[in-house]
Amino acid sequence: MENYKHFLVLLIFAFAVGFVSVVLVLRWVLSFREGLGWDGGPTEFNWHPVLVVIGFIFLQGIAIVVYRLPWTWKCSKLMMKMIHAGLNTLALVLAAVSLVAVFDFHNAADLPNMYSLHSWVGLAAVILYSLQIVLGVGVYLLPISPAYLRAALMPIHVYSGLFIFTCVIATALMGITEKLIFSLKDPKYKDSPPEAVFVNVLGVLIAVFGGLILWIATRPSWRRPSEEHLRRVQGRDPELESSKPAAAMSDRPDPEASKDARRRGKTEESGGAA
Structure with a gap:
């Protein structure tokens, strides 16, 4: 790998920022909000930001760059495909549970659903993510599609994955801002109370994590080598x-x-x- 030290520094920094984001979102709902529960009230809604940050952002980010970890290049391509698909599937499950939590809360509180830009983009991201996983498993994991089809769809698969991840980051930033505007009454969000500052920092970290993952995933020199090249390097040709x-x-x-x-x-x- 070219610039291995550069890659390693960025990777560690990205994972550290993502992990801190998970810790901060938990701290937010446990310290500033009412904690976590499953009773149709605000505590059930709090599962929404927690599961989105853990699954839809952090785990999806790891799934995107997992092919670029050089210490996994000794693993077979099939094994890496299964890890990639497994991480994405787990992220989708957590995202789906987060949607159930927010719809339950809205219905119990007699609040309208799907009226904000945050909800529109978020639901679209979940639907596209589901299709991405289904098509990815059908085309690349199951041995049923011809090689020319896999090669033709790979650029679309890569682009759509990065596009969905970017939409998720944008949706999360819109969502936490919307939550603060609706929840903070005295003092208001514009007065920058401690909770507002705390969550703004969380939003900055989420954006930084997304930027680092996109940078790592788009460097051609950090791409996983071809299987033929790996066999030759490892003396298994x-x-x-x-x-x-x-x-x-x-x-x-x-x-x-x-x-x-x-x-x-x-x-x-x-x-x-x-």
């Missing part, structure tokens, strides 16, 4: 493997030649003695 026994036989000493050499040596010694 079939041609190289087939040539190893022949090379080993050619390097092995010939016992008949050794016997002839010993006979010649004895003859020369006897001649010299005579």
